[in-house]
Amino acid sequence: xxxxxxHAPPATPAAAFDFNExxxxxxxxxxxxxxxxxxxxxxxxxxxxxDALIEKLIDEDEMDTIESVVKSAKRLKxxxxxxxxxxxxxxxHAIVFHPDKNPLFASTKGLIDDAGSFDHETGHVLAPxxxxxxxxxxxxGYAMLRHIQRFGTDxxxxxxxxxxxxxxxxxxxxxxxxxxxxVDKIVLDSKSADFMSLTPKQTAAIAKDYARAHTPDDxxxxxxxxxxxxxxxxxxxxxxxSEIARITLAANPNxxxxxxxxxxxxxxxxxxxxxxxxxxxxxxxxxxxxxQAKLQRKLALKHPN
Numbered sequence: 126x127x128x129x130x131x132h133a134p135p136a137t138p139a140a141a142f143d144f145n146e147x148x149x150x151x152x153x154x155x156x157x158x159x160x161x162x163x164x165x166x167x168x169x170x171x172x173x174x175x176d177a178l179i180e181k182l183i184d185e186d187e188m189d190t191i192e193s194v195v196k197s198a199k200r201l202k203x204x205x206x207x208x209x210x211x212x213x214x215x216x217x218h219a220i221v222f223h224p225d226k227n228p229l230f231a232s233t234k235g236l237i238d239d240a241g242s243f244d245h246e247t248g249h250v251l252a253p254x255x256x257x258x259x260x261x262x263x264x265x266g267y268a269m270l271r272h273i274q275r276f277g278t279d280x281x282x283x284x285x286x287x288x289x290x291x292x293x294x295x296x297x298x299x300x301x302x303x304x305x306x307x308v309d310k311i312v313l314d315s316k317s318a319d320f321m322s323l324t325p326k327q328t329a330a331i332a333k334d335y336a337r338a339h340t341p342d343d344x345x346x347x348x349x350x351x352x353x354x355x356x357x358x359x360x361x362x363x364x365x366x367s368e369i370a371r372i373t374l375a376a377n378p379n380x381x382x383x384x385x386x387x388x389x390x391x392x393x394x395x396x397x398x399x400x401x402x403x404x405x406x407x408x409x410x411x412x413x414x415x416x417q418a419k420l421q422r423k424l425a426l427k428h429p430n
Contacts, residue, residue, distance in 0.1 A: 142236050142243070144239075144243070151243075157251075158218075160178070161178065162219070163179065163217070163218070163220070165221045166223075185209075191207065194219060194221050198221045198223040204220070204223050204245070205246065216253070222239075224239050227402040227403070229242070229286055230282065232400040233400070237280065240272070241271075241272055246264070248271075257301055258346065263332055263333050266307050267332035268286070269308045273312075284309070287388065288305075288388060296356060300346040303346065307339040341381065352376070352382040353369070363408065366390065369386055370386070373386025373420065390416070390417075394417045
């Protein structure tokens with residue numbers, strides 16, 4: 126891959142995510158990123174990186190690796206954080222951004238979801254020693270804190286990530302991206318904590334603290350996988366949600382199973398329509414009103430923390 130040519134960034138509509146601005150701010154806020162991270166917009170091959178870092182990547186023959194990641198980002202329509210070697214056992218990172226095919230941080234594509242994707246990958250680089258589920262929790266925790274700092278707490282999208290991560294876990298059985306407990310705790314605490322005045326360094330550190338405190342351990346994850354096993358492979362439709370309701374109502378109200386199941390059900394029960402990967406979900410009618418009432422009664426039995 127040849128050295129990228131600098132060029133003027135494309136004009137950015139007022140309501141769109143400005144990749145170049147976000148990359149420059151992230152590098153300014155976090156000195157370690159300025160030294161060792163290349164930010165790449167996969168759509169335009171626009172780079173925000175020091176020339177010295179680009180030269181090291183070329184010298185270490187890492188440009189082909191980065192080019193491969195950029196191609197994957199374009200093909201899969203998603204973003205990546207990729208570690209690369211810059212010599213003498215030193216690692217650098219490439220944050221490759223692309224608007225997500227299936228939004229995670231908002232129900233529809235656009236500014237909030239793009240900013241969340243960018244912040245998620247940045248969060249990975251800021252927590253290089255956090256891996257697997259813990260790493261995803263640190264990344265989503267950082268993205269949620271940055272969401273609050275960017276947009277405040279009154280956006281309806283604020284609780285979308287936790288809901289979608291929970292439902293995706295139930296439908297796939299894959300636990301690596303189960304970050305619901307972490308991001309929901311951040312949202313809850315934002316009602317009383319002042320996340321707006323955190324420095325960038327504090328934001329990154331607190332994201333890791335939340336991840337350590339609220340990422341389920343392997344034993345807890347296996348219990349959740351077993352509890353929702355009958356949902357695995359299902360579609361996001363009324364039949365699947367009925368099974369999730371059965372599992373949730375059968376669970377101990379103080380268990381993670383009840384907490385996660387209730388989290389999945391509460392949003393579509395409370396809102397007219399929710400969207401999961403472009404599919405509209407609506408739980409209406411007397412049967413669902415009865416389920417909602419049963420959930421509320423069971424929730425009242427929960428012991429206070």
